Amino acid sequence: MAAPIRLLTALVPALFATQSIAALFPRSNETTHLAALEACNQLEGLLGSPLVQSSGPSYETAATNAWNLQNSEYQPTCVVFPTTSDHVQVAMKAIYDARSQYAVQAGSHSAMKGWNTVQDGVLIIFSNMRNATYDPVKDSIVLQPGVHWHDAVTALEPFGVAPVGGRVGDVGTGLLLGGGLSWLSPSQGYAADTFKELDVVLVTGELVTATATNEYSDLFRALKGGGNRFGIVTRYELSPVHTGTKDNKTWFGGMMIFNSSAEALLNATARYVREVDDPKAVILVSLINIVVGEDLVPFYLVTPFYNGPSLPDDIFGDFLSIPAVSSTLGPMSYFNVAGTLGLGNDRGYVQHFGASALLGDEDLFLDAFNHWMDFSVAYKDNFNTTTLAFTPVPNSQIQAGRAKGGNIINPPSGGFAAVQIYEQFKAGITDIPQDVQGGIDVLFDQIPPSPGLPLYLNECDSRQKVFESYGDYELLKQIYAKYDPSRFNVEHSQGPVGL
Numbered sequence: 431m432a433a434p435i436r437l438l439t440a441l442v443p444a445l446f447a448t449q450s451i452a453a454l455f456p457r458s459n460e461t462t463h464l465a466a467l468e469a470c471n472q473l474e475g476l477l478g479s480p481l482v483q484s485s486g487p488s489y490e491t492a493a494t495n496a497w498n499l500q501n502s503e504y505q506p507t508c509v510v511f512p513t514t515s516d517h518v519q520v521a522m523k524a525i526y527d528a529r530s531q532y533a534v535q536a537g538s539h540s541a542m543k544g545w546n547t548v549q550d551g552v553l554i555i556f557s558n559m560r561n562a563t564y565d566p567v568k569d570s571i572v573l574q575p576g577v578h579w580h581d582a583v584t585a586l587e588p589f590g591v592a593p594v595g596g597r598v599g600d601v602g603t604g605l606l607l608g609g610g611l612s613w614l615s616p617s618q619g620y621a622a623d624t625f626k627e628l629d630v631v632l633v634t635g636e637l638v639t640a641t642a643t644n645e646y647s648d649l650f651r652a653l654k655g656g657g658n659r660f661g662i663v664t665r666y667e668l669s670p671v672h673t674g675t676k677d678n679k680t681w682f683g684g685m686m687i688f689n690s691s692a693e694a695l696l697n698a699t700a701r702y703v704r705e706v707d708d709p710k711a712v713i714l715v716s717l718i719n720i721v722v723g724e725d726l727v728p729f730y731l732v733t734p735f736y737n738g739p740s741l742p743d744d745i746f747g748d749f750l751s752i753p754a755v756s757s758t759l760g761p762m763s764y765f766n767v768a769g770t771l772g773l774g775n776d777r778g779y780v781q782h783f784g785a786s787a788l789l790g791d792e793d794l795f796l797d798a799f800n801h802w803m804d805f806s807v808a809y810k811d812n813f814n815t816t817t818l819a820f821t822p823v824p825n826s827q828i829q830a831g832r833a834k835g836g837n838i839i840n841p842p843s844g845g846f847a848a849v850q851i852y853e854q855f856k857a858g859i860t861d862i863p864q865d866v867q868g869g870i871d872v873l874f875d876q877i878p879p880s881p882g883l884p885l886y887l888n889e890c891d892s893r894q895k896v897f898e899s900y901g902d903y904e905l906l907k908q909i910y911a912k913y914d915p916s917r918f919n920v921e922h923s924q925g926p927v928g929l
């Protein structure tokens with residue numbers, strides 16, 4: 431979404447005071463500090479430089495790599511740069527034995543503070559494991575965890591295949607562990623539903639291969655939505671989608687930009703969510719406020735796509751009839767579809783996500799919008815942009831996931847909208863001010879999920895009870911207790927609550 435937004439940033443004044451970041455990370459207790467030092471000393475001995483770094487240019491690059499500014503300010507005790515799963519095993523065992531804090535970073539795009547980095551602990555970063563390959567004999571895509579979606583799609587395009595992956599290019603494979611909402615999801619399921627085989631380093635350092643049918647099938651299922659709680663995935667084998675190459679213009683769609691008509695867009699969205707169940711149709715509706723001085727400038731971005739020669743009127747007609755400021759609709763290859771929203775690699779701002787999930791009439795969507803507007807206006811001095819985005823999760827997506835063995839999110843049958851509430855803070859703001867945090871909490875109360883619907887882990891606030899909202903929460907807890915009986919992960923790394 432950053433690419434089109436950037437067109438308007440000439441309007442945005444760029445002068446902001448830089449706050450001090452000192453004292454953001456008071457030294458944690460001595461036990462934690464010593465455990466991290468012990469793990470790092472161990473790892474320097476076992477893996478050596480350059481795989482383990484505590485200072486220097488590659489350490490600095492890794493420590494400041496996170497997309498959310500809050501996460502780029504942590505200073506891990508050391509950073510491990512594995513190139514094989516063996517290295518990850520050695521690292522995890524040393525972390526476990528030393529009882530050290532730790533974190534894992536793949537594509538770096540978590541908005542949640544502390545989920546992809548650590549203070550007084552070990553950071554395992556996958557920046558040197560970025561391959562994406564296709565095996566035509568097995569008809570499998572294999573991804574190393576450090577690859578970003580743009581690079582994966584680009585590497586695989588010549589083979590006429592694509593992974594069910596992210597909609598924004600710089601995002602990485604952590605998306606898979608939270609479920610994953612893709613342009614291909616209505617026909618294939620959540621991105622995680624395409625897992626064939628996963629290599630997983632368990633909390634003790636043991637490496638296992640999990641599939642839908644082997645002795646680790648429970649772990650396999652938990653990793654389809656369980657995030658970073660169940661182990662470190664070092665290899666993803668995925669079912670590809672045979673999308674064709676750049677030359678196969680089998681899709682139709684693009685980007686429509688509006689600067690008004692919020693109510694008509696919300697009406698169209700509410701109806702789409704209730705009624706559309708065509709696996710060839712996909713849409714993202716992002717209502718964005720760009721803060722320009724004292725004003726909120728509406729920038730509404732709608733990206734409809736259809737895997738066919740045109741956008742069927744009975745599916746997209748409501749959107750097409752609303753006057754757009756600009757529109758780029760036309761025939762596209764899947765490669766074009768995947769590139770529509772650009773890279774989204776804008777660094778240097780505090781970023782905050784929140785999740786809801788809605789199904790209902792027009793008023794429900796309009797009500798959510800009105801609360802979000804009130805919030806945006808009340809706290810606008812803090813923001814660069816605020817976004818309310820709707821991703822329809824159609825029934826076809828839910829059924830496709832079940833047909834592939836099921837995931838742990840296990841939404842009820844029928845469609846709904848995954849709702850993302852997203853703020854990008856102004857340059858110079860280094861942490862979320864307390865009054866804004868209070869406003870966010872009120873907003874969550876005002877836009878609760880419709881009964882029975884799951885919240886989306888990858889777009890949540892870290893305090894939201896996402897796991898509790900899953901259809902298979904009880905099973906998730908049982909599987910966690912089996913694979914991490916000493917609760918090491920929940921006590922030594924940041925991540926989703928509820929286990």
Ligand SMILES: Cc1cc2nc3c(=O)[nH]c(=O)nc-3n(C[C@H](O)[C@H](O)[C@H](O)COP(=O)(O)OP(=O)(O)OC[C@H]3O[C@@H](n4cnc5c(N)ncnc54)[C@H](O)[C@@H]3O)c2cc1C
Pocket residue numbers: 431497533534535536537538539540541545546575595596597598600601602603604605606607608609610611612657658659661662663664774888889925
């Ligand atoms: C600009 C932008 C666009 C987005 N677009 C989409 C979208 O289209 N669809 C969608 O579904 N989501 C989207 N998201 C949300 C995205 O899925 C999450 O931010 C996701 O967590 C990012 O994964 P990552 O690898 O980039 O991030 P990271 O922060 O590196 O990882 C995310 C989490 O997974 C853990 N993790 C990563 N790799 C591993 C591993 N191998 N083993 C164990 N744990 C691991 C990390 O510790 C962290 O907790 C978007 C986010 C942004 C910022």
Ligand SMILES: *[C@@H]1O[C@H](CO)[C@@H](O)[C@H](O)[C@H]1NC(C)=O
Pocket residue numbers: 459460461462
């Ligand atoms: C120090 O932190 C560890 C966890 O990292 C915790 O178990 C312990 O209770 C803490 N000790 C004190 C004195 O706070």
Ligand SMILES: *[C@@H]1O[C@H](CO)[C@@H](O)[C@H](O)[C@H]1NC(C)=O
Pocket residue numbers: 561
């Ligand atoms: C990853 O790609 C590099 C460069 O092509 C290659 O040398 C390496 O063997 C690959 N690793 C794996 C695990 O496929």
Ligand SMILES: *[C@@H]1O[C@H](CO)[C@@H](O)[C@H](O)[C@H]1NC(C)=O
Pocket residue numbers: 672673674675677678680
């Ligand atoms: C892509 O084009 C080639 C060549 O015309 C064709 O053989 C193939 O079936 C097409 N693939 C798809 C997915 O449309």
Ligand SMILES: *[C@@H]1O[C@H](CO)[C@@H](O)[C@H](O)[C@H]1NC(C)=O
Pocket residue numbers: 689690755
């Ligand atoms: C929307 O854009 C059009 C065309 O650029 C412009 O004429 C109109 O004033 C804009 N409306 C708003 C509400 O900004």
Ligand SMILES: *[C@@H]1O[C@H](CO)[C@@H](O)[C@H](O)[C@H]1NC(C)=O
Pocket residue numbers: 693694697792793
């Ligand atoms: C939106 O839907 C509501 C309820 O159906 C209707 O009253 C209203 O006129 C619609 N607004 C627009 C702009 O379409």
Ligand SMILES: *[C@@H]1O[C@H](CO)[C@@H](O)[C@H](O)[C@H]1NC(C)=O
Pocket residue numbers: 432435436439442443444776779814815854855856857
């Ligand atoms: C606002 O956000 C855009 C897009 O992410 C970014 O390019 C721009 O630099 C930001 N502006 C400010 C003032 O933070």
